[in-house]
Amino acid sequence: MINFANATFVKSCPSRNEKPQDIKTEVLIVGRSNVGKSSLINALTNRKRLAYTSSKPGHTRLLNYYDIDGKFYLVDAPGYGYAKGGIDLDKLFSEMMASYFTNNTELKLALVLLDGRRTLTLDDKEIINYLFTYQIPFYLVITKTDKLNQSEKAALNKHLNEYHIPAEQVFYTSSVQPKTLVSLQKAIEKNL
Ligand SMILES: Nc1nc2c(ncn2[C@@H]2O[C@H](COP(=O)(O)OP(=O)(O)OP(=O)(O)O)[C@@H](O)[C@H]2O)c(=O)[nH]1
Ligand SMILES: [Mg+2]
Numbered sequence: 001m002i003n004f005a006n007a008t009f010v011k012s013c014p015s016r017n018e019k020p021q022d023i024k025t026e027v028l029i030v031g032r033s034n035v036g037k038s039s040l041i042n043a044l045t046n047r048k049r050l051a052y053t054s055s056k057p058g059h060t061r062l063l064n065y066y067d068i069d070g071k072f073y074l075v076d077a078p079g080y081g082y083a084k085g086g087i088d089l090d091k092l093f094s095e096m097m098a099s100y101f102t103n104n105t106e107l108k109l110a111l112v113l114l115d116g117r118r119t120l121t122l123d124d125k126e127i128i129n130y131l132f133t134y135q136i137p138f139y140l141v142i143t144k145t146d147k148l149n150q151s152e153k154a155a156l157n158k159h160l161n162e163y164h165i166p167a168e169q170v171f172y173t174s175s176v177q178p179k180t181l182v183s184l185q186k187a188i189e190k191n192l
Contacts, residue, residue: 002189006069007045012062016100020065025072025192026106028136030097030127031113033079036143036175040113041066041076043175044185051076061092063100072108072192080123090123097127101134109191110138111184116148116172119159137191139169141184146174 010020029037038051050066064076077100080093101107110131114120120128131138142156160170171184 002071002185002192003069004044004185005046007047007050007074008067009050010065010067010073012064014062015096016063016104019063020067020073023106024067025108026075026104027072027188027191028075028077028100028107028110029113030077030110031079031141031143032081032115032118032121032123035079035113035115037076037079037113039175040111040141040143040173041074043173043178044074044181046178063096073106080127081121097130101130101136104134107134107136109188110136111141111188112138113141113143116142116145116156117152120163139171139184139187140165142170142172144174145172145180146176 011018013019029040031037034055038053041051042048042053045066045068051064061078063078066074066076068074078093078096080090110127112124112127112131114124128138130136140160148156171187173180173184
């Protein structure tokens with residue numbers, strides 16, 4: 001059994017070349033800016049401020065490595081789909097992710113996050129294509145389900161049905177409702 005609460009921040013890396021020296025299995029968390037990646041890390045580990053969250057998009061700009069119970073790294077990736085102040089974050093993101101996926105034998109699972117009130121963007125689909133190309137198993141993690149009303153839930157289900165993503169690959173979560181995370185934690189553990 002993995003104790004998700006036994007979590008520590010290890011380091012922030014501009015690229016995978018600077019990853020922690022101690023090699024461990026990696027579980028990547030990706031998704032557009034503001035989708036709730038850092039909040040999910042805090043919720044999974046039952047910690048308030050392990051990962052920095054912000055209501056302003058574009059907060060996480062580096063690959064942040066968190067050690068979970070000495071067993072694996074959760075890797076918080078910068079969000080995409082948001083450019084600010086003339087810096088082309090998406091270009092940086094593409095380069096960072098290309099280097100991240102190349103020859104990464106430690107990467108065992110990716111969590112692709114989707115805000116329950118939104119639909120998959122081209123960027124999301126590009127990431128999913130990367131994951132298929134590199135044969136990395138992934139889960140689609142719906143975030144912020146606490147904010148969904150009935151019609152938004154129906155719209156989400158219709159959207160997901162169009163993509164034929166197997167139900168066992170989709171997780172409905174809220175970072176403010178810890179019980180929604182139990183099945184995701186079990187599923188992560190199964191993939192290590
Ligand atoms: N109600 C609710 N709000 C959430 C949830 N998850 C995240 N948020 C809010 O959404 C905003 C963005 O959350 P972050 O976790 O910082 O998002 P991120 O994906 O790490 O963002 P970047 O680092 O900018 O890419 C914050 O204001 C969070 O409080 C959730 O499950 N429910
Ligand atoms: Mg973040």
